Amino acid sequence: MLRRMLIAAVLPAALLTAGCAPIVDYFGPRPDPTLIELAAQAQSQGNAEHADALWAEVARTCGFAEDGTSPGSCQVDRDAAMAEYSTKHAEPIDPLTAAVPVESRALIVSHAIDDAASAAPQLAEPDLMLTPAEIDQAKDLLAWEYETIWGLDTAKAFAAGDQEGRIGSLIADHEQIAAWLRGLLADAKAEAPAQAAAYTATDLPLPTDTASSADYVTQLNARTQERWTQAATIAGRDEATAAATTEATDATAWLRWLVGTAAWARTV
Numbered sequence: 520m521l522r523r524m525l526i527a528a529v530l531p532a533a534l535l536t537a538g539c540a541p542i543v544d545y546f547g548p549r550p551d552p553t554l555i556e557l558a559a560q561a562q563s564q565g566n567a568e569h570a571d572a573l574w575a576e577v578a579r580t581c582g583f584a585e586d587g588t589s590p591g592s593c594q595v596d597r598d599a600a601m602a603e604y605s606t607k608h609a610e611p612i613d614p615l616t617a618a619v620p621v622e623s624r625a626l627i628v629s630h631a632i633d634d635a636a637s638a639a640p641q642l643a644e645p646d647l648m649l650t651p652a653e654i655d656q657a658k659d660l661l662a663w664e665y666e667t668i669w670g671l672d673t674a675k676a677f678a679a680g681d682q683e684g685r686i687g688s689l690i691a692d693h694e695q696i697a698a699w700l701r702g703l704l705a706d707a708k709a710e711a712p713a714q715a716a717a718y719t720a721t722d723l724p725l726p727t728d729t730a731s732s733a734d735y736v737t738q739l740n741a742r743t744q745e746r747w748t749q750a751a752t753i754a755g756r757d758e759a760t761a762a763a764t765t766e767a768t769d770a771t772a773w774l775r776w777l778v779g780t781a782a783w784a785r786t787v
């Protein structure tokens with residue numbers, strides 16, 4: 520009787536030791552199916568850079584073993600994933616409304632901006648009604664636009680030739696964005712921040728001559744890209760959930776406008 524009990528106690532442990540990998544593969548973490556589909560879609564569209572980034576995101580979100588390797592349960596047969604994607608989807612998946620992990624939204628939004636920037640984007644008037652969360656974002660962006668306009672106007676005083684005309688065009692564009700933001704806030708019956716007569720330069724020194732004027736505008740444009748990209752990333756985290764629950768025609772209208780404006784900022 521005792522011998523049978525010892526065998527019964529030892530046998531499962533032996534099986535677990537011998538079959539550890541298959542058990543981990545069966546009960547281990549699973550890769551996100553939507554990320555897999557987006558990776559397969561990017562690969563099928565010939566966008567190798569986005570596909571590689573998405574396959575890496577599939578592995579990252581699924582997790583790694585202590586030795587840095589990907590568990591068997593996280594392994595993806597890419598050819599099979601491509602075939603399944605082609606069978607299931609006659610039309611492309613919209614990444615901005617896809618139900619990906621929250622931690623992956625920054626990558627998805629970045630790719631959306633990449634795609635929009637490659638199509639020579641133009642500024643477009645937003646056609647939407649702000650939600651309470653979007654109102655706060657709109658106020659922050661309007662304050663940034665005011666500061667940008669002031670900075671560009673300061674740089675224009677030191678510019679010459681074509682640079683002066685370019686800065687004038689940028690000022691007009693940012694004034695248009697500011698006007699649209701004020702309109703959105705007015706429609707939402709929200710108070711817009713006031714435009715100050717002057718702003719205090721912080722970590723971006725103001726220009727003092729023609730050369731520093733050109734450098735200042737370049738750096739200010741880079742900060743504008745960062746600001747609008749950050750806003751789109753934050754909105755992407757919130758609005759992906761809203762898109763899955765709302766009956767509105769497009770719950771991501773604000774996000775799409777942010778993406779388009781961020782894409783425009785990359786090209787100026």
